[in-house]
Amino acid sequence: MKKVVLEEAISTQDEAFRLLETHPSVLVMARRQSGGRGRRGHRWLSPEGGLYVSFGWRNMEPSRALLLNLTAPVSIARLLSKFGIEGQIKLPNDVLVNGRKIAGILVEVRGERTVLGIGLNVNQEGFPENLKATSMKLITGREYPLEDILALLENELRRNMSLSTGRLIAMFNEFLMRGPVQFRYMGKEVRDTITEIDEGLRAIGRDGKYVIHWMEDVRYDGS
Numbered sequence: 001m002k003k004v005v006l007e008e009a010i011s012t013q014d015e016a017f018r019l020l021e022t023h024p025s026v027l028v029m030a031r032r033q034s035g036g037r038g039r040r041g042h043r044w045l046s047p048e049g050g051l052y053v054s055f056g057w058r059n060m061e062p063s064r065a066l067l068l069n070l071t072a073p074v075s076i077a078r079l080l081s082k083f084g085i086e087g088q089i090k091l092p093n094d095v096l097v098n099g100r101k102i103a104g105i106l107v108e109v110r111g112e113r114t115v116l117g118i119g120l121n122v123n124q125e126g127f128p129e130n131l132k133a134t135s136m137k138l139i140t141g142r143e144y145p146l147e148d149i150l151a152l153l154e155n156e157l158r159r160n161m162s163l164s165t166g167r168l169i170a171m172f173n174e175f176l177m178r179g180p181v182q183f184r185y186m187g188k189e190v191r192d193t194i195t196e197i198d199e200g201l202r203a204i205g206r207d208g209k210y211v212i213h214w215m216e217d218v219r220y221d222g223s
Contacts, residue, residue, distance in 0.1 A: 005031075102135065178194055
């Protein structure tokens with residue numbers, strides 16, 4: 001795997017896609033991003049202190065690429081647990097601690113290239129008032145070497161990518177935020193109570209089943 005560490009990048013996602021033109025797999029980390037992005041083109045604030053990393057592969061099977069949406073949040077939640085931090089997976093692609101976002105995930109596929117982007121708040125000491133966010137340092141009072149956190153994340157991803165789909169889904173459900181939720185789905189506003197996800201990668205509610213990757217603007221009660 002080609003590994004690149006940058007002081008600053010516009011987007012580690014874009015850099016990973018570029019490198020995949022000449023390398024079969026890549027890892028790109030940046031200490032800052034000027035144009036970090038999340039799902040649906042939302043901006044991801046990327047000041048120094050956070051871990052901003054993209055993992056990329058060429059010719060990944062579509063089914064494996066789809067499972068990255070489960071593997072990544074499970075890996076982050078398991079990493080956090082090593083430091084006594086209880087993370088919860090908020091559908092479809094965030095990890096929260098005590099209702100505040102600590103990590104976001106973005107999976108993009110362009111032709112034969114697949115890139116998984118992760119933004120994890122590690123050493124930030126504060127956030128704008130309009131962001132309901134937190135960091136590992138704010139929670140524990142400790143500062144962490146980003147390279148050490150990255151190594152742990154790599155190990156978790158490697159381990160969890162080798163799991164069976166059933167085991168991965170079971171782990172995802174262990175960390176899943178449950179309860180009353182509102183979201184947009186196929187152009188309609190939906191309100192339901194989510195209990196788990198199934199092997200079809202659908203969120204199971206009392207009133208229906210919803211493909212998690214099509215859920216938009218998800219808002220849990222109280223969040």
